Amino acid sequence: MSATSRIRRARAVEYVARVVLGSCAAAAVGVAVFFLGYIVYRGASAISWEFLTEAPRMFMTRGGIFPVIVGTFYLTAGTALLVLPVGIMAGIYLSEFAPRTVLTRVVRLSIANMAGVPSIVYGLFGVALFVLASGWGRSILAGAATLACLTLPVIITSTEEALRQVPRDLRQASLALGATRLRTIARVVLPAAAPGIVTGSILGLSRAAGETAPILFTAVAFYAPIASSPFSETMALPYHLYVMATQATKPAPHVVWGTALVLVAGVSVINGVAATWRSVQRRRIRW
């Protein structure tokens, strides 16, 4: 084969590869955009002030989903209360304290593995430990505790990542001024890493807000009043959506898609704001 024909062939292959790979990327992006568009298209007509602020009426076919939104808010807030202290401290441990030993490697391995445990397995675990063994019953507390276990690895990894991006010089400067190790962490490292930690936590919690399988048997009921204590059952957006989508007697479809839109929009708006805030903060702080 002559040199020119080899070059010609390489150019042709290059072109084909570009097109094939480009269409893979376009398809992946296209699917996401299509899903978003479809949810908005089906759900937008349901969204009204009434839908967001009133309780359901007439077997869920009329009225709104206010108690459902509040239920998801309670569950997520409970999850945050339980997981953030432990998760952030664990992140601090891994970034600032952990020695380079086999044991630390085991801790990291456990975190990676926790992230891969299926959500339904967390559900089983929640039933066995929080609902039954702890005697909390089906409750916001049991559901939030289950979701906290599920979210823990996400919070730990994002906190550690954020802490690691703080330059070593800042720590050494603080230590050189006579601050103790903990004071250095509290006054220098944590404030510098705060945008990353906050954003990572929000991303993790918004994932928890959309989870169905872990709360299926630990927290939710299809119909429950707005919870009065952490020990009461609650309604939640993902579960509400699941029941309405699969039950035999379908409620009005616009209610189903409206709920889906509220869930997706809520999660993505919060994510988007968090991610934007982080990138703004990153630009503001320069080392």
Next chain:
Amino acid sequence: MRRRFGPPARTRAAEAVVTILIVASGWAAILVLAAIATFLFASGMRAMSEVGLWTMLSGDSWFPTSQNASFGFVPSIAGSAWVTLVALIVCVPMGIGAAVYISEFAGPRMNEIAKAVIEFMAAIPSVVLGLIGLALLVPWIKATFGLDTGLTALAAGLMVGVMCLPTIVSMSEDAMHAVPSELRQGSLALGNTRWQTVYKVVIPAAASGIFAAVMLGLGRAVGETMVVLMLAGNAGIVPDTPFVSARTLPGTIANELGEVVRGGLHYSALFVMGLVLFVITFAVNLAADFVLERQRRRWRR
């Protein structure tokens, strides 16, 4: 009097307490993981001793509520296998292709947009994907293949494949990003085209990271619950093609745990199913982590 340097005793004590708390939190992950294994095992004990683990793993009928109850996992395992296979066929080639394009061909602006969109996709709750699947995919499969029902392993697999896409794309993109650019420049300087550089240099260098991405995608596919529960049909038979309704391990647990007597044999059998799922995903994740660690060590400088 001896004078001590450093902070006063009260500060020292407070710091000691906080340090203990931090170290204890660091160990929380191990604790939770151990607790999950313990509780699954303890709750599954009854079924494992009365029915036998091997009888469950190899039994091909699952009639947990009949007079002569049988607890065979094979229908669920086979269903999970079909769903996972279809999902991987969808998401592995497409995901890696998209990752190669985003990392090696796209400009920085395209790169940012694609990443943002894929991050958005990762944030869609799986129950919403199930809903979209019910509305679009299930009727389409029913009509296209002339089936009695569109609720099949195929429908669930396609949707799970879409679900795993963000994991595979972002992780393989990371792996290729970690390849030092000197290698690329060296290859281009020798006269290779971009595509030749990709398949001769970048992909081999990032191979273990890409493999880990596929493994994590596989782990997600096996464990995904809501999509499978809503789309696979949950039939009782052992499926021999993806075109029939099938039950899966997560789907069976999610479908039946609400109706069982707490502490009964059926309840216990569902926990054994959870334990099987836990062991499978644990092994898959361990493999991914092992390979990833090797890759990390390779490019650490």
